[in-house]
Amino acid sequence: MADGNNPAPPPAASPLQSHRYAIKSSAHNTAASRRREQAVAIGKERREALMRAKRVCRTPLSGSNESAIEDGDMVIDDEKEGLETRTAQAVQELKSSLSSQGKGAQKKKIEALRALRRLLSQSEVPPIEVAIKAGAVPLLVQFLSFGSSDEQLLETAWCLTNIAAGQPEETKTLLPALPLLIAHLGEKSSTLVAEQCAWAVGNVAGEGSDLRSTLLAQGALLPLARLMLSNKGSTARTAAWALSNLIKGPDPKAVNELIKIEGVLNAIIRDLEKADEELATEVAWVVVYLSALSEKAISLIVRSHVPQLLIARLLASENLQLLIPVLRGLGNLVAGDGYMVDSVLIVGHSITDQALSSLIKCLKSDNRVLRKEASWALSNIAAGSFEHKKLIFTSEATPLLIHLLTSAQFDIRKEAAYTLGNLCVVSAGSTDPPNIITEHLASIINGGALPGFVNLVRSADIESARLGLQFLELVMRGYPNGQGPALVERQDGIDAMERFQFHENEAMRNMANGLVDKYFGEDYGLE
């Protein structure tokens, strides 16, 4: 009956008894809760770091003569305890093999390494932690010493690759092994050894930006780039994969260095020419990061054979894994350097027709990413010369874009609108309003695009709304026989424009009001 002591509250107290927080408040009012939020955020980051999953290298590399016989003597015993005991034993064996001398010593080393590697390649239960605790890493570093046999290096690098695929803390235990792994990426190593080392380095690079900077500081970029020059498909592919892990950024330094390395661009060209789609996929990702992070790289790439090859790949392949990086790369190039449209995709050249066909193919795809990126690339091409506009206009792209404008997701609609808008105007110099290409405009309107643009005007996204308004202006000014205003009115365009009557953005407000006044003013409808 705690309430019994207190007098009853005044009848019908004012409903708003508390007031809002005063702007002039003390920093400490929020400091403690911020501190707590930070503690929670740190816990979350640590959980994510712990969970961040990684690749586990379990299957032997192609080209290794082991692959056929491996399955036969795979360890079948699933008992974890047994596995751990045997792993600890294997590390002990490894240790004692180091000190054995004379005849048969080398054989003993190889057998010990191979035993450990097989345990670490167990498909379900890689006992990485036990191996590390038993002291495997420092031993393996010793096995990487210069002058060791290829077989020894290969087995060692393979063990390290599997350890690198473990938990973050486990990956970090490889820090002492990195300088030697990088050293064995070099030209003096056999390709199998170098490739296995690249795999290990790629796993480490995938772990996070800290380890990436360590690897870059230790000089991993140059040997990996050289390795990508290899003629052997699997080697180039592994190297390209490891490279793309290494140059992910966000710091563009690695990318800028990579493009300067002699032969890299040629290797990219060569690999994109090959039939191997997996190779092309990894190389295309390298192109994506190059073109996303470095203007210098873009400038070199657009002047090479790469655009032609990307276009050919885009046209020929149905493999989504490949198409996504290829299209992303191509889009980066078209958007990144005017040279692409002005001097590569020249109208009349077959490369331009191919480019258009490949983009049309992507517009038709079921995949949202392909549709969006293709619309984006097209809008940049449509901003080019009159001939470019005419070419796109007369192609199958126009009805597809009109369809996307009226039915696709918001971001795709916007890109499609940009493209269609660009098709209808041609620049008339820096100050004058653009000239209208009446034929294109009339045909695009007759094709059913107007409702789509009116919808854009209604969008809350200012950029889209401006796009829509600009297009309506074109229609009212340039549609043949002065029919434009009537068409716009029929699609509720006036209502859409009147929404801007009180718009915050002055330019938009003036533009919309000006259009309504000019085309639907007092005289409208009198004739």
Place this chain on the structure above:
Amino acid sequence: MSLDVTQILLSAQSPDGSVRKHAEESLKQFQEQNLPSFLLSLSSELANNEKPEESRRLAGLILKNALDAKEQHRKNELFQRWLALDAGVKAQIKALLLQTLSSPVASARSTSSQAIAKIAGIEIPQKLWPELIASLLSNIHQVQPNVKQATLETLGYLCEEVSPEAVDQDQVNKILTAVVQGMNASEGNSEVRLAATRALYNALGFAQVNFSNDMERDYIMRVVCEATQSPEMKIRQAAFECLVAISSTYYDKLATYMQDIFNITAKAVRGDEESVALQAIEFWSSICDEEIDILDEYSSEFTADSDVPCYYFIKQALPALVPMLLETLLKQEDDQDLDEGAWNLAMAGGTCLGLVARTVGDDIVPLVMPFVEENITKSEWRQREAATYAFGSILEGPSADKLTPLVNVALNFMLSALVKDPNNHVKDTTAWTLGRIFEFLHGSALETAPVITSENCQQILTVLLQSMKDVPNVAEKACGALYFLAQGYVDAGSASPLTPFFQDIVQALLVTSHREDAGESRLRTAAYETLNEVVRCSTEETAPIVMQLVPVIMMELHQTLEAGKLSTDEKEKRSDLQGLLCGCLQVIIQKLGGMESTKFAFLQYADQMMDLFLRVFACRNATVHEEAMLSIGALAYAAGSNFAKYMAQFYQYLEMGLQNFEEYQVCAITVGVVGDLCRALEDKILPYCDGIMTQLLKDLSSNQLHRSVKPPIFSCFGDIALAIGENFEKYLIYAMPMLQSAADLSAHANAADDEMLDYTNQLRNGILEAYSGILQGFKSSPKTQLLMPYAPHILQFLDALYNGKDMDDSVMKTAIGVLGDLADTLGVHAGPLINQSTSSKQFLDECLSSDDPLVKESADWARIAISRAVSG
């Protein structure tokens, strides 16, 4: 009945403690022995006009409290208890209450109104009291004003208690008609008009349909606006409160009324009594809230749209609104800075001005700067203070480009005013404004030329450290300014210009925290929280100084434990101080434990520190100290598996924290600490897992626990599974069904508003983190097959999320990770299931091409795991 209820009720309010206690005991016994008879005699007492007002009022109050409680769990119990009462008893009680509405005694009517509304809140949703509204409405046509007044008051409370869905539109219309008629200027009785206006405030939530109808809306708005002109102050205030509520509930319906509303609010702000003027300002603040929200949605990347369009009311009103608000700034109260709860015209006006700045950005600057320039050098302190306050208020919102040149000019002036101005109020506001400058125009995230340079930084520090010796309220604001100054250098690394002065800063803050008068204006809290921020943002170079701080703070904490017998008040003060010191240690642990160069040396203190934390816990009986809990989480992570030696002693407090339903933040923090422990101890946490899991499962099934704690509990399952691996086996049969049902709920949640969507996504994240943790935990185990039965459901959940299209980026990342974990852990067994799932492939493709590198990274990995699982 042999008891004299009246006498007991009067005794229960006696000034004599023993009499009161005895009476309370009797009431309690009566209630426990015969609840129906108890409630019935209370309502009879309330209804009886012969009885004294005091006993009637308390009877009504006890009755009301027997029907409702703040806490959800208790509330449900009381609802059920009422519903279980004999129907005849309930009918009698209700009749007596309705009868009381005609009583000549105002307090009896009012208490009865509240009790009726409480019963309505229980019964109307169950369709148990269908005749109530009709019978209330019939009262409206009675002549006696007291009946009318009580009825309108009851309708108002009823609207507060009952949700709009439970009432038919037809009845809503009748309620609104009655209420609006009561508000009309033609209503001669001002008590009736006041009750009607207050009732409308609660009834607004019911008026969705009516506000969509132009004619009805016009009518309601006209009546509300007229009521703001009533000769009665209380009616004017209530009418403005209605306008405030309308501005947030019906923002999109206001366009045609804005000119009139501006005129009446301006008149009220300039000439009406303070309580009315405050509501008039609140109207504009509330419009700002709405427009800030809408513009936020416009600019957000994902939706780029808002259900409600922005009408830019603030922008249109700007030229008239800003001068009106600036005038209010000159109406400060003396010594308002010494009262933490103060709220007056100047404070409300400045707060509104700040919101206006956030709404319109750059446009406000030319309207405010002439006022600042004109007043800042005046001899009258009110003018200087108002000018400073105006300047400080507009520092958030306008662009840095616009503000930087102004701030560059103002900075020196402010620094000198903070030292030289003769008036404390001006100095207080000046220090606050400096803090705002550092908060919004300083830091590495800004692209404009920096306002704070290594050249002027030293001067700023000198002034702030000196001001920390000023009167407590000014010193407290100076600490706040230093807090933001330090925060701006969090990413500066060794380049931080604070580094050379670090020792001086720490020393000055410690001295401030020890001032005799540090209890005033919460100066001590400000000093410690600023110290925390300074430490958090410090560089490796100053780590030795932070290390020296460890024994100092530990000694202070030790001293709090040495005190002898304390009064309740002193205990509370001690607990506050312990909180500050534990908070400080938490930040130091994170700092020193997180750097390789200091970690080892720092951990030498771990034993002593843990001993102190355990003694802090022991100071309380039933609850744990949340700050100490947070510090322990940080210590566990820093100590790693060595923390195991403290577990035996610490475990009891951990369990206590997990059981704390009432203070749900304590429970949430403890859940987070379990995660820290899992990462620190790994499988050494196993002996404690039975207890922890039992408690977490209890928490999840509880209706009492605040919902915000549930997502972290799911994540915590993942933490535990990651730590103990296949030993999680025995918890699967409990945890998995809980995860499944939560997953089903969250996948199909109809997220009505942003807040709900946000919560739903947090819940999804928690569930997915649990799945990832469990899958990864079993990865190194021969028992992975135990998870197979759960795989189809996990995939269905992922399909549902993908198809729902409303997950945020962080859910997307976690979800694609779960898909990879599933493939990785279950290998070829999962292949066919993944192939069958309807959207795995599309989902993966979308994530592979994501712009977010973290999403892409998870997806890259998942792709490989899946291709291995699928190819077998």
